[in-house]
Amino acid sequence: MADYEIPEITGEDGITDVPKLVPDTMKGSGPWISAPKFQEPMHFASEIEQDEDGNWTLIPNWKEVALEKMDDLRTRYRSFQLYLDICVKCGACTDKCHYYLGTTDPKNMPVARQDLLRKVYRRYFTFAGKYFPKLVGATDLTEEVIDDWYNYYHQCSQCRRCSVFCPYGIDTAEISMAAREILNHIGRGQKYCTQIMEKVYKIGNNLGLPEPALADTLEGLEEDVFDETGVDVKFPLDKVGSDILLITPSADFFAEPHVDGLMGYGKVFHELGLDYTLSSYASEGANFGMFIGSYENMRKISMRIRKAAIDLKVKRIVFGECGHAWRVAYSFLNTLAGPFDFLDPNYPVPQHVLEITWPALRDGKLNIDKSRNDDMTLTFHDSCNIARGTNMGDKPGGQFDIPRNVIKAVCNNYVDMAADTTHDATFCCGGGGGILTDDLMEVRVKGAQPRMEALKNVTDQHGVTHMAAICAICKSQFTKVIPYYGFTMDQIVSVHQLVSSALVLTGQLTEEEIEARDAAEEAERIAAMEARKKAAEEKKAAEEAAKGKED
Amino acid sequence: MNALGIIFGLLFWVATIVIIVGIIYKVRIYWKTPAPLKIPTMPAPRTTGGVVFRMFREVAFFQSLFRSDKLLWVFAIMFHYALALVLLRHTRYFTDTINSVVLFLQPFGMYGSFIMVAGLAALLARRFIIDRVRYISAPSDFLMLVLLLAIGLSGIMMKFVSHTDITLVKSFFMSLRTFNFDGWYLPGDPILLLHLSAVALLMLIFPISKLMHAPGIFFSPTRNQVDNSREKRHIAPWAAELDEQGVDYLHELKK
Numbered sequence: 001m002a003d004y005e006i007p008e009i010t011g012e013d014g015i016t017d018v019p020k021l022v023p024d025t026m027k028g029s030g031p032w033i034s035a036p037k038f039q040e041p042m043h044f045a046s047e048i049e050q051d052e053d054g055n056w057t058l059i060p061n062w063k064e065v066a067l068e069k070m071d072d073l074r075t076r077y078r079s080f081q082l083y084l085d086i087c088v089k090c091g092a093c094t095d096k097c098h099y100y101l102g103t104t105d106p107k108n109m110p111v112a113r114q115d116l117l118r119k120v121y122r123r124y125f126t127f128a129g130k131y132f133p134k135l136v137g138a139t140d141l142t143e144e145v146i147d148d149w150y151n152y153y154h155q156c157s158q159c160r161r162c163s164v165f166c167p168y169g170i171d172t173a174e175i176s177m178a179a180r181e182i183l184n185h186i187g188r189g190q191k192y193c194t195q196i197m198e199k200v201y202k203i204g205n206n207l208g209l210p211e212p213a214l215a216d217t218l219e220g221l222e223e224d225v226f227d228e229t230g231v232d233v234k235f236p237l238d239k240v241g242s243d244i245l246l247i248t249p250s251a252d253f254f255a256e257p258h259v260d261g262l263m264g265y266g267k268v269f270h271e272l273g274l275d276y277t278l279s280s281y282a283s284e285g286a287n288f289g290m291f292i293g294s295y296e297n298m299r300k301i302s303m304r305i306r307k308a309a310i311d312l313k314v315k316r317i318v319f320g321e322c323g324h325a326w327r328v329a330y331s332f333l334n335t336l337a338g339p340f341d342f343l344d345p346n347y348p349v350p351q352h353v354l355e356i357t358w359p360a361l362r363d364g365k366l367n368i369d370k371s372r373n374d375d376m377t378l379t380f381h382d383s384c385n386i387a388r389g390t391n392m393g394d395k396p397g398g399q400f401d402i403p404r405n406v407i408k409a410v411c412n413n414y415v416d417m418a419a420d421t422t423h424d425a426t427f428c429c430g431g432g433g434g435i436l437t438d439d440l441m442e443v444r445v446k447g448a449q450p451r452m453e454a455l456k457n458v459t460d461q462h463g464v465t466h467m468a469a470i471c472a473i474c475k476s477q478f479t480k481v482i483p484y485y486g487f488t489m490d491q492i493v494s495v496h497q498l499v500s501s502a503l504v505l506t507g508q509l510t511e512e513e514i515e516a517r518d519a520a521e522e523a524e525r526i527a528a529m530e531a532r533k534k535a536a537e538e539k540k541a542a543e544e545a546a547k548g549k550e551d
Numbered sequence: 552m553n554a555l556g557i558i559f560g561l562l563f564w565v566a567t568i569v570i571i572v573g574i575i576y577k578v579r580i581y582w583k584t585p586a587p588l589k590i591p592t593m594p595a596p597r598t599t600g601g602v603v604f605r606m607f608r609e610v611a612f613f614q615s616l617f618r619s620d621k622l623l624w625v626f627a628i629m630f631h632y633a634l635a636l637v638l639l640r641h642t643r644y645f646t647d648t649i650n651s652v653v654l655f656l657q658p659f660g661m662y663g664s665f666i667m668v669a670g671l672a673a674l675l676a677r678r679f680i681i682d683r684v685r686y687i688s689a690p691s692d693f694l695m696l697v698l699l700l701a702i703g704l705s706g707i708m709m710k711f712v713s714h715t716d717i718t719l720v721k722s723f724f725m726s727l728r729t730f731n732f733d734g735w736y737l738p739g740d741p742i743l744l745l746h747l748s749a750v751a752l753l754m755l756i757f758p759i760s761k762l763m764h765a766p767g768i769f770f771s772p773t774r775n776q777v778d779n780s781r782e783k784r785h786i787a788p789w790a791a792e793l794d795e796q797g798v799d800y801l802h803e804l805k806k
Contacts, residue, residue, distance in 0.1 A: 021682050043800045076789055078584040079772050085577070086767035089692050090627070091677070091684035092619040106686045115687065127759045128691070137689030160773075163592050165619035167609065167627075168764055169773035171590065295587060295790065300799045331589045331780045338784045348781045388593050391778055396594035424594065425618075 004442050006484050007102050007449040014418030014457030016450040018095040019104040026105040026446075030151040031439045034189030041198045042297055048187035062186040063141055067124055069182045070117075074125075076295075079174040084121045086168055087111060093162040093170075098427045099155050102446035107152045110162035110172040116148050117179050150188050153179040155443050157435050158291065159384035159428035173433070177293030180434075184292060192437035193288045200301055205250035205284035211237075214280055217253050225263055230509035230517060233270040235262075236277045241313050244269070244276035247305055247329070247350070248320030249285040249472035257494045258475055261321050264496025265353050267503050271367075272360055276318070282308035285325035286472065290332075291434035302328065302336040315344035318351045321494055323383035323471030324432065326352060330390040352392050354470070357499060358402045361409040367504040370412050376466045377413035378498070379458050380404055381451065381478075382426035383471035400424075403470055403495055410502035415462040421454040429469075431477025445481050452485040459487075468493050556735035559747055560727055566754035573758025574766060581770040585787035591776035602777050609774060623677070630670030630699075636663035637706070644721045645728075661710060668703040671696055695760070698749055705746035715743040 009016075033056045036046035045059045059065065074081040093110040095101070100108040107113060115137070122129030122138035129138030139145065158173035183189065199208040209217070218235035225233045236242065246269075252262040269276050282304040289298025309317055317340075319329045329350045334340065340349040348355075360366050380403060392398040400423045408414050421427050430447030458464040469475050469492060479489040509517060596602045608614040613631075617624045640660025643649045675696040678688045709715045716738045726734025737743070756762070769775065786794075789801075796804055 018683075021686060043802070075584060076587060076787070078581060078586045078770060079590065081584050082581055082767055082770055082772075086761060086764040086771075088761045088764050089684075089687050089689070090616075090623060091681065091687060092616055092623060094683035094687065096619070106683070109683060109687065111687050128756075132691075134690065135694075136691045160592060163773050165615055167613055167616040167619070168768045169592055169609075169615065169771040171592070171773050174590070296793070296800045299790075299793065303799075334780055334784045335588060335786050335790070350781075389590075391593055391595075394597070396597060396778060399593065424592070 004446075007446055009449065009453045009456045009485055011453070011456035011460040014454040015420055016101045016453045019101065021106040021109075022104040023106055026099075026103045026108065026151070026155060026443065028151050029147070030154050030190075031437060032191040033150075034191040034194040038191060038194035038198055039184075039187070039189050041201055042184065042189065042194050042294065044184040044189050044194070044294075045187045056187070058143070058146065059187040062146070066141060066146070066182050066186050069185045070121060070178075071125065073178050073181065074121075077174065077178065079171060080178045083114070083168075083170045083174060084118050087114065087118070087170055090167065093166050093172075096162050096165050097156075097172075098159070098161070098430060098450045099157075099443065099447045102430070102449035103155070103443070105155075107148070108155055110166075110170075113152055113156055114170070114172055114175045116145070116152055117175055120145060146183070146186070146188065149179050150183055153183070154190060154435065154440065155447075157384070157428045157430065157433035157447065159432055160388045161384065161425065161427065164388060164424050176433070177290070179293070180291070181293035184294060190292065190434060192439070193292050193434045196286075197288050197297060197301065200284055200288075200304070204279075204281050204304070206286050206288070207250045207253070209250060209253060209283065211280040214253065214278075214283055218278070221259070221263060221266070225266065228514070229267075229505055230514060231270070231505045231507050233263075233266050233505070235266050238280050238312065239277035240311075242275050242277035243314060244274055244316045244318050245282075245305075245309050245312055245314040246276050246278050246318050246320065246353075247282060247285045247308075247325075248278070249322040249325055250283055251472040251476060252320055253283075255472070255476060256479065257490075257492055257497055258321075258472055260497035260500060261494030262496070264494065264498075264500035264503075265320055267500055267505060268353070268357050268360065268366070268496070271503065271505055272356070272365060274356070277312060277314070279308035279312060281311070285319055285322045285329070287325060287328040288434060290324055290328055298328065298332070299336040302333055305333070306337040306340075309340075310342065316347045316351065317343065317349055318353055318356065320353050321470040321472065321496060323385035323473060324389075325472075327385040327389035330392075352402075353496065354402050354406055355392055357496070358393075358406050358409075361406060361499075366499075367506070368410055368502045369504050370410060370502055372502045373411040373498055374413070376411065376493075376498075377415060377462065377464045378407055378411050378493075379415050379417050379455065379464045379467050380407055380422075380495075381417075381429065381467050381469045381474060382422050382424075383469060383474050384426055384428040384432055386470060387424050387426045397423075403468075406495060407468055407498060410498050415458050415464055417454040417458050421450065427451045427454070429471075429474040429477040430481065432471075432473050436473050436477055444477060445484050448477070448481045448485070452482065452487075455482075455487070456485070466491050466493050468495050468498060470495050552732050552735045553737065555737040555739055555744070556723060559737055559744075559751075560723070560735045562751045563724075563727060563747075566751040570754040570757045574763075577758050577763055578766050578770075581767065585789065586772040586776070587787035587790050589776055589778075589780040589785050590772050591778055592773040593778065595776065595778040597778050599777055602775055606769065606775060610768060626670050626673040626677070628670075629666050630674060633663040633665075633667035633670060636660045637667055637703075644717075644724050647725070664703055664707050664710070668700060668707065671700045671703060675700065691760070695762075698753055702746060702749045702753065705742050705749065708742050709740075709746065713740075713742060715740045 039046040047059045049057050097110050119139045120141045128136045153176045156176040160173050163171035196206045215237050221235050252258045287301045289301050343349050386399050392402045427450040430444050478492040596605055637660050639656050643653050677684050722734045723737050
């Protein structure tokens, strides 16, 4: 299936053993480089050229610009300055990264990943590094160093598991974002991210789905729900004056199992009588500006949500199931696009859809038939950005409890994975942080190992059949990589998909009624066809008779 | 007054100024540099009081390290707590009257030095034995431990093996404070001189080395931020400038 070795999983205790390090196993040229036409709309450096073999140059004065940008960033981000200074190299983080565990490449240990940049920072910006470079491991900035940055900072999903375990909270994501921002400005952007963000600017979402296509898709969803339930559940688009603006990752509009989640949100809103709308202008919850460390572009994308909320005259903003989108929403949106004083102050801005579904379930406002999910035994994958970057509800830890409460309220069979792989110690799916691209398949497959190990454990020991997730990237990543580990792609489900299948809508037809309805429709269709056939035959006979007379 | 006394007197004066001014300079940078985004590692406290308690658990008990690596946590606690004891015990050489707490701690401080050295030795051994830790260690990471070991071992030597004239040493440090040059006198005891040189060197490199982790942790945004982003708008001055001027990119800002 692949020209590299797939890590083995045992399922014994759900924990991946710490491997011996093997240098350079993941040495490479990194993901596809962003061409000038994708750099320009981001306001990134674009004076780069491609040689006959397809290799891109850096910008002419790359070294100077890189050092200037590094200097600039350390005055803007305390995290960057502080974390470069205070690491004591204790090694506590060295066995915490899923990419290290899955690849054994020492440069994937969080501290070593930081050191790729720290050694340059020391060389140019610290006393010790200027005068005693060998002593403190400082090195000059060369093209080889840039290549290492580009390669290894794209083997970090910015999941922040290392930061949980660091005694000073040093967050490799902050370093990796800063590194990518420096690279953006010397002509070494990442094509996957810049290309997608350009689509957001031009069309409104990562997929480049224009308004008519979106309207068409939503209409199709309405038909699907009607066919399944006999209830007219609406998926409104650009409905001015709605109470709620629903922002969801665009993958929810068509990818599996994402779309089943979107149907779930629609049904919950319908059943609770909530007046909501989607926006074609801000038809994207994702914000890849975070991944590439670009505050400006992250802010520009967030501003679309503000504009949509104003234009549609809504009172609340609700986000669908997406990990980094929820981090940008919960933790950054108020900073980037606030203040939201024009919205209803009785609700937090923004809210997560689970913050609507859970209270409704808890208070018995939704008619649930848990047995409809009895064909599954569930486990839950805490998405890294939600677990370590956000909260839900008003108590710390709501981001762990609320999704689990919802799953348990709609399913009878639920099992947690090993404690060292859940809650704030959760392992990333392996595809977050701008890594979810085909040119990084090896990184993605190997990085998924620790989660796969934990999943195999509950599969073998507790008969788990499905893993639920609340992140578009997790869902896409898992459906793609779990077959490498002997699972099947339909084992990944959306949390609101589970809600959707257990929820009995008011006026929903039973299976028999749907069968009867479908049978009646079928009979009607057949009768109409017969009638047409008969009419045609009669017409033909009459014509022939007339023809016979003529003859 | 003797030559050694003058050399070491000046050395300690310089080292004291460097460590104080250096730390203030660095801390000022950390203080002034904004954290433009809310990035606490969740779950995080919802109140300032909660953040103070979280920070206290980190600083006093190394909570995150405990979750991370139990053996390293044991060595780190051994070293840091023993160092704290030893330092407290050493305050007797800088004060006229000896505080009763310090008197009480005297025996603990004396034997604490063994725990400190054992902790340091274990930390050093880790750097050689564990392949991952060896990989991330620069020469300075080994030497820092060697320096601390030299301080600890020379101290133990003077306390338990080859005593130095400690009253002379005390009067040396007391007179450093008052510029009473008569007291700038040190015995030519090699172990004492090694001990003092190593301490002065440690003070000199403190602000330009990873030792800044001690004041630095208090500024770590992942640990010192309150989880209240939805309730309270958090914005850095340079980012607010984008809002004020109504532009998207920093290079579009008018100065």
